[in-house]
Amino acid sequence: MMAHSATRTGCKALAAAIFVVLLCPAEPAAAHKIEKRFSTTLRPTVQVRNKSGNVIIKSWNRPEVLVVANHASDKTEVDATQMGNRVDVITHLVTENIKPEELRADYEITVPTEADLQITLDAGNVKVENVAGELTFDTVAADVDLREVANLLIVRTITGSLVCVRCAGRIEVSSVGGNFRFVQPVSSNLRAVTTSGTIFFDGNFQPFGTYVLKSYTGQIDVLFSETDSFELNASSEQGKVENEAALKPFEHERRPPVKSRFSSSYFGTYNQGQARVQLSSFSGTIKVRKRGAAAQR
Amino acid sequence: MECKHLLVELETAGLEEHLSPAAVTHLDQCAHCSGLMADLKAIRSASAELSEAEPPARLWVSLRNEMEAEGLIREAEAEVVAPASRPSFWLRVRPAMAAAYLAVIAVLGVWIGTNLTPTSQPGPMVLVGGVEPPDPAALGARNPVVAASYTKSLEVIDNFIRMCEKTVREQPNNEVAREYLYDAYKQKADLLAMTMERGAWGD
Numbered sequence: 001m002m003a004h005s006a007t008r009t010g011c012k013a014l015a016a017a018i019f020v021v022l023l024c025p026a027e028p029a030a031a032h033k034i035e036k037r038f039s040t041t042l043r044p045t046v047q048v049r050n051k052s053g054n055v056i057i058k059s060w061n062r063p064e065v066l067v068v069a070n071h072a073s074d075k076t077e078v079d080a081t082q083m084g085n086r087v088d089v090i091t092h093l094v095t096e097n098i099k100p101e102e103l104r105a106d107y108e109i110t111v112p113t114e115a116d117l118q119i120t121l122d123a124g125n126v127k128v129e130n131v132a133g134e135l136t137f138d139t140v141a142a143d144v145d146l147r148e149v150a151n152l153l154i155v156r157t158i159t160g161s162l163v164c165v166r167c168a169g170r171i172e173v174s175s176v177g178g179n180f181r182f183v184q185p186v187s188s189n190l191r192a193v194t195t196s197g198t199i200f201f202d203g204n205f206q207p208f209g210t211y212v213l214k215s216y217t218g219q220i221d222v223l224f225s226e227t228d229s230f231e232l233n234a235s236s237e238q239g240k241v242e243n244e245a246a247l248k249p250f251e252h253e254r255r256p257p258v259k260s261r262f263s264s265s266y267f268g269t270y271n272q273g274q275a276r277v278q279l280s281s282f283s284g285t286i287k288v289r290k291r292g293a294a295a296q297r
Numbered sequence: 298m299e300c301k302h303l304l305v306e307l308e309t310a311g312l313e314e315h316l317s318p319a320a321v322t323h324l325d326q327c328a329h330c331s332g333l334m335a336d337l338k339a340i341r342s343a344s345a346e347l348s349e350a351e352p353p354a355r356l357w358v359s360l361r362n363e364m365e366a367e368g369l370i371r372e373a374e375a376e377v378v379a380p381a382s383r384p385s386f387w388l389r390v391r392p393a394m395a396a397a398y399l400a401v402i403a404v405l406g407v408w409i410g411t412n413l414t415p416t417s418q419p420g421p422m423v424l425v426g427g428v429e430p431p432d433p434a435a436l437g438a439r440n441p442v443v444a445a446s447y448t449k450s451l452e453v454i455d456n457f458i459r460m461c462e463k464t465v466r467e468q469p470n471n472e473v474a475r476e477y478l479y480d481a482y483k484q485k486a487d488l489l490a491m492t493m494e495r496g497a498w499g500d
Contacts, residue, residue, distance in 0.1 A: 052440055100440045122495070123442045140495065141446035158488070159446040176450040176488060195484060196453045216457055216477065237464070237473055263473065282477045283460065 034069040036080045038087050043114040043133060045086040050121045051076075051093075052103040057128045059113040066110040073102035132169075143178075150186075161197070179218070188275075194218060198284075202291070205230045205275035212278045220279050220286045224270070231273035235265030238283040244290045245270045298323040303330050307337075329469070447492050454485045 038044075042063050048055055053071075065087045069078040075098045079090045091105040104124075111117070116133035119126055121142040128135065132150040139160040146153070150168035159177040168186040179197040182190070188209030192199055198218040205211060205228045213220050224230070224245060231250070234241050247268025266288070279286050298319045306320050316324075324331050461478035468474060 052442075098439060100442075103440055123440050123446075140443045158450050158491070176484070177446075177453055195450075195457060195481075216481070217453075217460075235473075237471075237477070282457070282474075 032069075032071050032074075032078075034067070034078050034080065036067045038065045038067075038080075038082045039063065040065055040082075040087065040112065040115075041085050042112045043085075043116065044112060045116040045118065046089070046109065046111050047086065047118040048089045048107060048109065048120065050089075050091045050105055050107065050124070052100070052123045053091075053106040053121075054124050055106075055119060055121055055126045056108045057117065057119075057126075057131060058108075058110050059115070059130045059132075060110055061113060063112055065112070065115070068108045069105060070107075071105035073098070073104070075102045076105055078105060204228060205277060207274040209275040210278075211275065214278075214280045215284045216282045218281070218284045220281060220284060222277070222279060222286075222288045223291045224288065225291045227271075228275070229271035229273060230275040230277045231267075231269045232277045232279070232288065233265075233267045234277075234279040234286050234288060235263045235267075236281040236284060236286050237263045239281050239285045240264055241266050241279075241286045241288075243288040245288055248273075300327060300330055303327075307334075443495075447488075450488055451485070454481055454488060457481050458485065 040063055044063075044065060046057075046065055067080045067087070067089055069080065069089070071078055071091065075093065075095050077092050077094055079088070079092060081088050089107060089109065091103075093103070111131060113130060114133050115131055117128065117131060117135045117137075119128075119136065120138045122140045124142045125145065126137060126139065126142055127145045127147075128149055129147040130149070134152040135146075135149055135154070137144050137155045137157075139156070140158045142157070142160045144155055144157065144160060144162045146162070146164045146167055148166045148168075149164075152169055153164070153167060153171045153173070155162050155173040155175075157175040157178040160175065161179040161181070162173055162175070163181045163183070164171070164173075164185060165183045166186060167182065170189040171182075171185065171187045171191070173180055173192045175194045175197055177196050178194055179199070180192050180194060181200045182192075183202050185201070185203045186206070188206035190201075190210070191212045193212075193214045195216045196218050197215060199213045199215050199220045201211070201213060201221065202223040204225060207229060211230075213222070232243070232245060232247060234243060241264045243266040245266075247266060247270055249268050250273075279288070300323075303320050303323050306316060324334060458478065458481045461474055461481055464471060464474040465478055
């Protein structure tokens with residue numbers, strides 16, 4: 001009797017174990033993880049070309065590149081190869097017959113701090129932190145999130161947005177529908193152009209820096225502080241320009257900028273007028289606001 | 298003489314050197330055409346000082362796609378026939394294509410300067426050689442998010458072009474609006490080229 005009971009208890013335990021195993025959230029059947037490490041100089045070039053997914057790039061002080069890739073489908077494959085000081089990370093399609101969700105490949109790449117990056121991504125997200133090389137991003141719908149990058153930054157998107165926090169160096173960004181957000185930039189040369197997106201700039205204008213922000217139809221918001229020194233030329237053909245900076249007229253030897261007689265515009269200098277700030281839009285609103293006052297609202 | 302007749306004469310005779318007396322008279326009387334003439338001279342003067350234009354890389358891809366589609370080139374055969382030491386097809390045609398790119402931009406500038414008069418009627422937008430917007434799906438945009446991005450962006454630019462065209466018609470002397478319109482045309486051309494290029498890579 002006792003043996004029979006023990007057998008029954010054992011069977012129940014086995015069934016329960018099988019049940020638990022079946023219920024456990026398993027890794028996708030076709031998930032693939034690849035990890036590769038490359039020895040480079042302290043300033044390699046890393047090129048990433050991906051169709052869809054997240055690309056996260058971090059930095060360290062070692063002369064090597066670590067690539068960790070995850071892709072869900074057998075219909076894609078990841079190539080991570082090295083040619084001299086360049087590392088290429090490319091997602092290939094194995095077949096033409098592929099569903100959108102099968103395109104996805106996620107990357108986490110660690111690079112030397114001074115690395116140059118060339119990132120091409122159609123959809124998803126790119127996040128880069130603490131990289132000080134020449135950075136180029138080319139995306140369609142993918143958003144770009146940059147923290148504390150420096151040197152040269154070039155971003156082109158179709159509808160993807162850009163968030164740039166404490167970015168330094170020369171910055172050139174363009175998009176059709178993407179929004180741009182610059183928070184505490186340390187750049188003395190910034191140029192941002194978007195057709196329908198919005199532009200937000202909250203930072204100090206560097207002395208003798210040049211800032212060109214242009215949105216054809218979207219809103220441009222610029223926050224300045226009392227200690228900033230800049231000359232402003234803000235004009236919108238069909239939109240409004242709201243300005244809280246008490247501008248002085250340009251000095252007499254300077255000619256005012258050429259402007260359309262149809263536009264709404266402000267121009268003049270604030271404090272010594274050291275930085276040059278050019279804000280333009282066709283039909284969007286431009287708001288130039290004092291930082292403290294803007295925070296109180 | 299009307300403005301359009303002057304334009305025809307400019308195409309055949311060049312910039313004012315061999316213009317007819319009627320054209321010269323028209324230039325004296327028409328502020329619009331004299332402005333255009335001044336712009337063309339400025340372009341000619343500036344272009345003489347340029348060494349070599351470098352169009353965007355994606356232009357080569359889109360032009361190649363177009364030429365392949367029209368059967369003008371077959372790259373595979375060219376690779377077999379061409380000796381190894383011979384410059385590639387693209388290196389050989391680059392100067393011509395660079396000139397073509399500049400010509401397209403120049404034509405757009407002239408077109409904006411001449412066609413958008415207060416009396417001209419709005420019509421369907423025909424871009425550079427009648428290029429129609431490509432279908433993103435047909436170009437390999439397998440991801441619906443990507444296809445939607447292209448489609449939405451083309452709509453955004455087209456809407457902006459219409460807005461600028463309307464403004465230029467209503468305010469023919471608004472140079473800033475003309476510049477925005479010119480930028481919008483260039484942006485559309487760039488977007489179409491990028492769409493075709495993206496459809497081709499990485500697979």
